[in-house]
Amino acid sequence: MANLHEPKLISGNANRPLAEAVAARMSMHRGMDVNLVDARVERFNDGEIFVEVFENVRGEDMYIIQPTSNPTNDNLMELLIIADALRRSSAARITAVMPYFGYARQDRRSKARTPITAKLVANILVEAGVERILTLDLHATQIQGFFDIPVDNLYASPVWALDVMHNFKDQMDDIMVVSPDVGGVARARDLAQRIGAPLSIVDKRRGKPGEVAEMTVIGDVKDRVCLIVDDLVDTAGTLCKAAEVLMENGAREVHSYITHGVLSGPAIERVSKSVMKNLVITDTIMPKPETIACPNIRIVKTAPIFAQAILNTWNGTSVSSLFNHKTLQPIYEGVYGR
Structure with a gap:
């Protein structure tokens, strides 16, 4: 059953141009403006991250667009703090759109007394209030099994x-x-x-x-x-x-x-x-x-595939349809149009 609310996007500082491009693509598909939620993600002088959301998100279907790339720890903390802010603001569902999943190379114990950091990150994301993950080309597909929440791994x-x-x-x-x-x-x-x-x-x-x-x-x-x-x-x-x-x-x-x-x-x-x-x-x-x-x-550009994946998730329709390049042809029309 389709959600009565519009999907809402919010972005950290890791890749704001991509988030804005996703919003623009969704606006084109929806025939109406889809803008990033007005928020500030800043750092205090001592490096602490502070998040403030300026719009009402109660009961909304929220999508945080934030790859956990370099600086990995800062971008991961931004994602976690945004998720916590949304959860405490009564968002209905929180999806972490992580175009790049940091720490994915630490998916197993390669030798004695080493961590499985990808599993640790999975636990932290769930604890912060994330209810679904959307990512692209996980380094190791078994990372999906580290989560007890849905993980949609798109393919490039x-x-x-x-x-x-x-x-x-x-x-x-x-x-x-x-x-x-x-x-x-x-x-x-x-x-x-x-x-x-x-x-x-x-x-x-x-x-x-x-x-x-x-x-x-x-x-x-x-x-x-x-x-x-x-x-x-x-x-x-x-x-x-x-x-x-x-x-x-x-x-x-x-x-x-x-x-x-x-x-x-x-x-x-x-x-x-x-x-x-x-x-x-x-x-x-x-x-x-x-x-x-x-x-x-x-x-x-990956905005076309992420915009469509977000819309499919929001509508409750299949994301696996995006695994087929023939399905992507119209989505990438103008880029690889006939």
Whole structure:
């Protein structure tokens, strides 16, 4: 049964441009203005975060748009405090729209006496009053099982499929989708199946943590246009090395499709000097000026898919329909329109 109230959006400071873009897309779909709830999210001189909501949210269906990207702890605290403010203001339901889920790489105990921080974050979000999670390309899908509330994990691969079919329409027979490691095969295979391309794998062996000792290409990439697919790029060391290995094995071109552009430390410099022709990322993490200025980094918008997912959640209709790139075609009309 559809909600009688309109969905209401509120944003922290992590990626306000994305929140505003989502509101604009929802306004277009609804045929009426959908604005961000008027609020202030500020810091006291000692660094404490303070939130004040200036509009009545009693009985409302609230959506907090806040990726927990760098600075992860500050952005996570903003999300928790906004949720607490909404809960104490009698909001009917609180959904955390987390385009990028921070701490997702700490999803298991890799050695003795280490935490499972992703589970801790899940517990804290629920305790703060969050009743539903909406995110994109979780680093590990089992994180959904850390929650006892609904978690809708959207996929970037349908968007990538539209992008590839638009930008490589004259080279589709030459495309080779590449997983940068064995663990990411499922994600790469998903895109490969959508666009009807073969799959290759770069098998990496680490000498010690943080250093790749050896890389081997599994599959024939000679004269292929290789598309490396992964969920996040951090310092870009492994990604740039994988691109070099593919070129050494005869690839014609190498492009990368990475959902979350963390791009910390020397990443931008490495990408700019890499043999990769393009690194394509989404705007789940607010891009830095140097990211925008980098000539071989392209940013794809996620506002269309998040706006539709929020509307589907609010209406009580299927979110899984957004897993199909054919369903996304009209949503991304004007971006990848026919």
